[in-house]
Amino acid sequence: MILEGTGRMSINASSNLLHQQPSWTDGYPTCNVPGSFYGTQWHEIYPQYWTKYQVWEWLQHFLDTNQLDANCIPFQDFDIDGEHLCSMTLHEFTHAAGTAGQLLYSNLQHLKWNGQCGSEMYPSHNIVVKTEQTGDSVLMASWKEENYLYDSGCGSTVELLDTKFIRIISFSSSAESSDEKKTHDHPPKSHTKKHNPRGTHLWEFIRDILLNSEKNPGFKWERRSEGLWGKKKNNSSMTYEKLSRAMRYYYKREILERVDGRRLVYKFGKNARGWRENEN
DNA sequence: GACGCTTTTCCTGTTT
DNA sequence: GAAACAGGAAAAGCGT
Incomplete structure (x- = not known):
């Protein structure tokens, strides 16, 4: 997508x-x-x-x-x-x-x-x-x-608009047939770890890919995330829709805040830690 | 095994 | 009409 x-x-x-x-x-x-x-x-x-x-x-x-x-x-x-x-x-x-x-x-x-x-x-x-x-x-x-299944065919983008706003520029999931999707949706338990909530949280992952860019006052990223969340979770069926749903759960916890009137723009909330430049 | 937490998946409805 | 957003519900996966 x-x-x-x-x-x-x-x-x-x-x-x-x-x-x-x-x-x-x-x-x-x-x-x-x-x-x-x-x-x-x-x-x-x-x-x-x-x-x-x-x-x-x-x-x-x-x-x-x-x-x-x-x-x-x-x-x-x-x-x-x-x-x-x-x-x-x-x-x-x-x-x-x-x-x-x-x-x-x-x-x-x-x-x-x-x-x-x-x-x-x-x-x-x-x-x-x-x-x-x-x-x-x-x-x-x-x-x-690194436990990633590199797929050069996918491309996703996150953009940090200023020191607080994130914009999803693009997010692509691998094109799959419905049959393939079924197998990905419910992989055998013994195959792979599907996700690891106690490891990297989604919002931390997003924060880190923003912060790990070369320091630059412009805060601009394009093609930087490469569907990495799906890769990190070894979940090739990850889509923007699913990722954004997970991100919306952060609204309640005030890790992210809504940005009214702006599509594809997310904002760190007061409970998000470690994204400020002067914060360790 | 139960429980809590987080994420994934699917869905419907609304807004842009 | 399509894309994006919002949020409910259920389930999965993991740690305790």
């Missing part, structure tokens, strides 16, 4: 693309996501091995780092994996994203040949890359270690 078209963001348009050099050489900001929801992150592996999601992560990081408006990059034109991305020419980057495309191309070349991945950049990370026979197994192995 796509609630809103991809490629859209509402962010600060405070930066000037033409006069700002990319700051990649300054080193990447610490993501500070121990036990990340996202599995292997884009900066931990070579671009050639990125998934679609990691390509978006990289684009998002580029926007964050350079304080760029999201409209600078048409995300829909980068709905590709790392291998495809690396095969793109400068002309194709420029055609897709203009001046930002040139910068993206330049940065990608740097990443491809200077080896930003792995232990040199992140000595504290101990990334285990399992080599399997299939070509795409490198990433899959890491995803599996």
Whole structure:
């Protein structure tokens, strides 16, 4: 289910693309996501091995780092994996994203040949890359270690509008036949843990995916959640409708508050903890 | 096993 | 009319 078209963001348009050099050489900001929801992150592996999601992560990081408006990059034109991305020419980057495309191309070349991945950049990370026979197994192995079933076909988006409001930009569930749905709705008990209420709460999960973005005063996210709640619960039948019902239960507990007149916008309530910038 | 809590699933009705 | 919202009800899964 796509609630809103991809490629859209509402962010600060405070930066000037033409006069700002990319700051990649300054080193990447610490993501500070121990036990990340996202599995292997884009900066931990070579671009050639990125998934679609990691390509978006990289684009998002580029926007964050350079304080760029999201409209600078048409995300829909980068709905590709790392291998495809690396095969793109400068002309194709420029055609897709203009001046930002040139910068993206330049940065990608740097990443491809200077080896930003792995232990040199992140000595504290101990990334285990399992080599399997299939070509795409490198990433899959890491995803599996995080108990996620990576599905590059789904895309979901959460946007933090300011320091309190959340907007669901898109949420997609895997397209299933009714037969498939039946099996997912009632999986055998012995198969998987369907959810873990004593583990991560939904609102904490939402909070964390917001907070774990690179620090940026614009608070904008696009394509960041990737259906992660469903992945985290190993529940491929999760939909926006179900997720939003769970979120509405938080109204009573004042973890979330209604935002009248605004669709797809949620707001942290007084019982939500840990989302403020000055709060630990 | 009972219980409480949280989440999931399904549903109907309302609002935008 | 479609999408999103609201909320009731029941059930599932987990910890105690």
